[in-house]
Amino acid sequence: MRAIYVADLHSDRKHYDELYTLLQENRIELLLIGGDLLAYSKSLAKQLDFIEHEWIDFVRSISIPILLIHGNIEWTGAVSRYEQLSRANVHTLLTLEPVEMDRLAISGYGISNPSPFSRKDFERRDLKCDEFISNKSIYISTVNGQLVERDAHYLNRLPSMEDELEALSSQGIWMMHAPPFETKLDVIQNGIHVGSKAIRKRIEQVQPALTLHGHIHESPYVSNSWFDRIGRTVCINPGQGADLHAVILDLRQNGELESAEHTIFGKAGLY
Numbered sequence: 001m002r003a004i005y006v007a008d009l010h011s012d013r014k015h016y017d018e019l020y021t022l023l024q025e026n027r028i029e030l031l032l033i034g035g036d037l038l039a040y041s042k043s044l045a046k047q048l049d050f051i052e053h054e055w056i057d058f059v060r061s062i063s064i065p066i067l068l069i070h071g072n073i074e075w076t077g078a079v080s081r082y083e084q085l086s087r088a089n090v091h092t093l094l095t096l097e098p099v100e101m102d103r104l105a106i107s108g109y110g111i112s113n114p115s116p117f118s119r120k121d122f123e124r125r126d127l128k129c130d131e132f133i134s135n136k137s138i139y140i141s142t143v144n145g146q147l148v149e150r151d152a153h154y155l156n157r158l159p160s161m162e163d164e165l166e167a168l169s170s171q172g173i174w175m176m177h178a179p180p181f182e183t184k185l186d187v188i189q190n191g192i193h194v195g196s197k198a199i200r201k202r203i204e205q206v207q208p209a210l211t212l213h214g215h216i217h218e219s220p221y222v223s224n225s226w227f228d229r230i231g232r233t234v235c236i237n238p239g240q241g242a243d244l245h246a247v248i249l250d251l252r253q254n255g256e257l258e259s260a261e262h263t264i265f266g267k268a269g270l271y
Helices: 013-025 044-061 076-087 161-165 197-206 219-223
Strands: 002-006 030-034 066-069 099-101 104-109 138-141 147-150 173-176 210-212 227-230 233-236 246-251 257-262
Touching: 002 013, 013 044, 013 246, 030 173, 044 076, 066 104, 066 173, 076 138, 161 197, 197 227, 233 257
Parallel strands: 002 030, 030 066, 104 173, 173 210, 210 233
Antiparallel strands: 002 246, 099 104, 138 147, 227 233, 246 257
């Protein structure tokens, strides 16, 4: 199966136009989007407006299945709208429960480890043993777009990413917004690794065929690579920039890669 993987489009119309062209020119059978489809916004209304007037039109303009996850930028109400559209078969919003696509098992997880952002709708502590105490006000949003302030210890009362990922055992393809820790996929501009230790730990334990990530836009430029390996698992973060960063994937039925080609950096020397 030939697929395209992309993440962190952030409502960029130029990127969506480039993605449409890429889909048409490469006989793509499946589109995979790894979160943050929408731009950062101080209100839910702007994200819903993009979904209703841009995203739905984009989906209707192509005739292939779309599997996606949310990222950390989406508001709760935007993800609720994703869920509604998924139930209506407009697209498929992935969860930890794998979806079968042409005998490919594909799972999704859009949660990220804590970031500098104040809104924590889709952030969790990374490991079970972690304690998160915010040094500034933090908020969660309601489905209707109201911001509710939470105390500095709020994330400590929620399951950690490590807790949640115990439910993930499929050895197919995992699409996860956050990249695994201490890889070529999670390096920010100052050279620090900021990925998820829980995601890395679960990859090490289960060894899925392929994991797809995003979140850290600049990482391929800082680390000089958009792919890495953890044991037998191939891990990819295309990054994002002024021009569309996406990867064309030729997939075997077990989720293993026959080939992968980046729109900016070219083919991966995986084998």
